[in-house]
Amino acid sequence: MSDAAGVWAVTRKRSRNARTERAGVNAVDDACNALDLIWRDLYQEDVGVDGTIEVCIGEFPSGKLVGAQVKSGRSYIRSETASGFRFYPDADDLTYWGQLSIPLILFVHDPADRSVYWVDVTKHIQQRAADPLGPAHIAFLKSNQINDAFYQYLTSLFDLTSYDDAKFMAVRAELEAISHTDGIGSGRVTVTGLDLFTGGLWGLCSKLQFHSSLLADLFRKAVSAAREDIVVRYSFSRSDLYPFFTRYIDVLMRHHLALLDGTDINHSLYAKLEFPTFLAPLTLNGRRFVEYLRSNGREDAHDNRFFTLTLVPHTQIEVYASFEETDLGGRFGPYTDVLSISFNPHLDYYHLVHWRRASPNSSPVKLADQTIYFFELVDHLDRSFGELNKDLILLRHLDQPLTPLISWLEAWYGIDGPFSASVFEGKSNLEMFGFHDELSSILGATGVMEISEPSLPSLPLRTLASGEIMTID
Known part of the structure; x- marks a missing residue:
C-alpha cells in the first residue's frame, strides 16, 4: 500500500x-x-x-x-x-x-x-x-x-554449606593437627592433612585429587628442597597410613569441602583393602576455603598439579640364575624372570607384565599381563621372590625414586645406600606426561601448536644388565 x-x-x-x-x-x-x-x-x-x-x-x-x-x-x-x-x-x-x-x-x-x-x-x-x-x-x-x-x-538441591573466616580457621587447625611423619635421617618428613589438601588441588582449584602417591610426591618435594642425599625409607603400610588418610577424609566430608562418595571410599579401604582414590569437585565451602587459605599465608593453595590417565614406565625387575663377584664388580648369569611395571599415580594402579623362561636357551613365557593395585603387586613380588637371594635380583628404576612401590622395593631389597639429591629435582615422568596431556587438550584441538610426547623408554628394556638381549615372540 x-x-x-x-x-x-x-x-x-x-x-x-x-x-x-x-x-x-x-x-x-x-x-x-x-x-x-x-x-x-x-x-x-x-x-x-x-x-x-x-x-x-x-x-x-x-x-x-x-x-x-x-x-x-x-x-x-x-x-x-x-x-x-x-x-x-x-x-x-x-x-x-x-x-x-x-x-x-x-x-x-x-x-x-x-x-x-x-x-x-x-x-x-x-x-x-x-x-x-x-x-x-x-x-x-x-x-x-x-x-x-x-x-x-x-x-x-545442592550442598551450599558456607563457613565464615572463624570456622575456616578452625578447619585449618584441624587439618594441620592431622600429621604423618616418615623416613630416616635427612629424609625424615612430616606431612599434614592441610598439605594433602593444597597439594591435591586441580582443575583451576575446582577439584581435589587424592591418591597414595600424592603423599609420596609431597615427600619428594620436601627432600628435593633439602638438597641432601637420602636413603629412601618410607612405609606405605595400611597400619601406618589408614588412620592418617581416614582422619583427613573425615574432615573433608564433615565440613563439606568436597563432594565425596563415602561408600566408595569405605569399599576401597575395607573390601578391596587398598588406598582410596578420587577426583572430587570442591563444594562452595571448599572453594571459599581455598580463597581463605590464599589470603592467610598458604601461597601453595593453587592449582599445582597436572593430571594424566597415561601409564608410564616405572621400574623393571630382573632376576638371574646366578651372580658372581669378580675383580671388576659383579657378573650376572642368564636371566630367569623379567618384570616390567608401569604406573598411573592419579588412579593408584599399576600394569604388571611378568616373563619367565625355564632355561637359558628357551623363549620367555608371559606369566602375567594385568592391571594390579599396590598391595596385590607387593604381595606378588614377595611371594615370588621373597625367599630368593637378593644378589640375584636387580632393580632398574625408570622414574624418580620416591613412590609407594619404589619405597617398598628399597626396603624389601635391603638397600642402605642413599640416592643423590639431584635425582629428586625437576619433574617426574608422571608430571611430564600430565603436563603434556593437559597442554594437548587445551591447545591441540584448536590447531594452535603441535606437541610431541615426552621421550620415555618402552617396556620391557630389551638389553638386560647381564648383556643378554631379551627376545619376545
Missing part, C-alpha cells in the same frame, strides 16, 4: 504470542531478582530452555545452576481447580528435558493475574521413569510460586 504522500510502506504486526512469552520471562526474572537469585536469558536459540537461575548465598554466587523453561498464557493451564491445574507437555520436550545435565524448573505464567507457578520437571521425569506409560500431564500446585519457599527448594 502507499501512504498519503505516495511513499510505499510495509505494515507488520508483532506476534501477540511473542509479547505474552516475553511477559512470562520478565515475570520470572523479576521474581528471581527479588529473591537475590541470578536470572540469565538464553537469547541465542530456544530449544527447550529459556534461561538459567544461579543460587546465591548472601552476596556470594554459588556456581550452582538450574535451567528454566517458561510457558506463558492461559492455554497452558488445563483442568484448573482452586489448588492446581494440569500442563500437557510435548513428547519432544520431555525427551529433551530428561537429557539435561542440570535440574530444570518449568514455570507457567498466568497473564490474567501475573501469577507464576513452578514444578521441578527433572524430578517429575525421574519419578515417571517407574511408570513411563503413566499420566501425560504434569500436575502444578498453585501454592508453588516464586517466593521464599522456592528459594529454599533450590538451595536444597
Whole structure:
C-alpha cells in the first residue's frame, strides 16, 4: 500500500504470542531478582530452555545452576481447580528435558493475574521413569510460586554449606593437627592433612585429587628442597597410613569441602583393602576455603598439579640364575624372570607384565599381563621372590625414586645406600606426561601448536644388565 504522500510502506504486526512469552520471562526474572537469585536469558536459540537461575548465598554466587523453561498464557493451564491445574507437555520436550545435565524448573505464567507457578520437571521425569506409560500431564500446585519457599527448594538441591573466616580457621587447625611423619635421617618428613589438601588441588582449584602417591610426591618435594642425599625409607603400610588418610577424609566430608562418595571410599579401604582414590569437585565451602587459605599465608593453595590417565614406565625387575663377584664388580648369569611395571599415580594402579623362561636357551613365557593395585603387586613380588637371594635380583628404576612401590622395593631389597639429591629435582615422568596431556587438550584441538610426547623408554628394556638381549615372540 502507499501512504498519503505516495511513499510505499510495509505494515507488520508483532506476534501477540511473542509479547505474552516475553511477559512470562520478565515475570520470572523479576521474581528471581527479588529473591537475590541470578536470572540469565538464553537469547541465542530456544530449544527447550529459556534461561538459567544461579543460587546465591548472601552476596556470594554459588556456581550452582538450574535451567528454566517458561510457558506463558492461559492455554497452558488445563483442568484448573482452586489448588492446581494440569500442563500437557510435548513428547519432544520431555525427551529433551530428561537429557539435561542440570535440574530444570518449568514455570507457567498466568497473564490474567501475573501469577507464576513452578514444578521441578527433572524430578517429575525421574519419578515417571517407574511408570513411563503413566499420566501425560504434569500436575502444578498453585501454592508453588516464586517466593521464599522456592528459594529454599533450590538451595536444597545442592550442598551450599558456607563457613565464615572463624570456622575456616578452625578447619585449618584441624587439618594441620592431622600429621604423618616418615623416613630416616635427612629424609625424615612430616606431612599434614592441610598439605594433602593444597597439594591435591586441580582443575583451576575446582577439584581435589587424592591418591597414595600424592603423599609420596609431597615427600619428594620436601627432600628435593633439602638438597641432601637420602636413603629412601618410607612405609606405605595400611597400619601406618589408614588412620592418617581416614582422619583427613573425615574432615573433608564433615565440613563439606568436597563432594565425596563415602561408600566408595569405605569399599576401597575395607573390601578391596587398598588406598582410596578420587577426583572430587570442591563444594562452595571448599572453594571459599581455598580463597581463605590464599589470603592467610598458604601461597601453595593453587592449582599445582597436572593430571594424566597415561601409564608410564616405572621400574623393571630382573632376576638371574646366578651372580658372581669378580675383580671388576659383579657378573650376572642368564636371566630367569623379567618384570616390567608401569604406573598411573592419579588412579593408584599399576600394569604388571611378568616373563619367565625355564632355561637359558628357551623363549620367555608371559606369566602375567594385568592391571594390579599396590598391595596385590607387593604381595606378588614377595611371594615370588621373597625367599630368593637378593644378589640375584636387580632393580632398574625408570622414574624418580620416591613412590609407594619404589619405597617398598628399597626396603624389601635391603638397600642402605642413599640416592643423590639431584635425582629428586625437576619433574617426574608422571608430571611430564600430565603436563603434556593437559597442554594437548587445551591447545591441540584448536590447531594452535603441535606437541610431541615426552621421550620415555618402552617396556620391557630389551638389553638386560647381564648383556643378554631379551627376545619376545
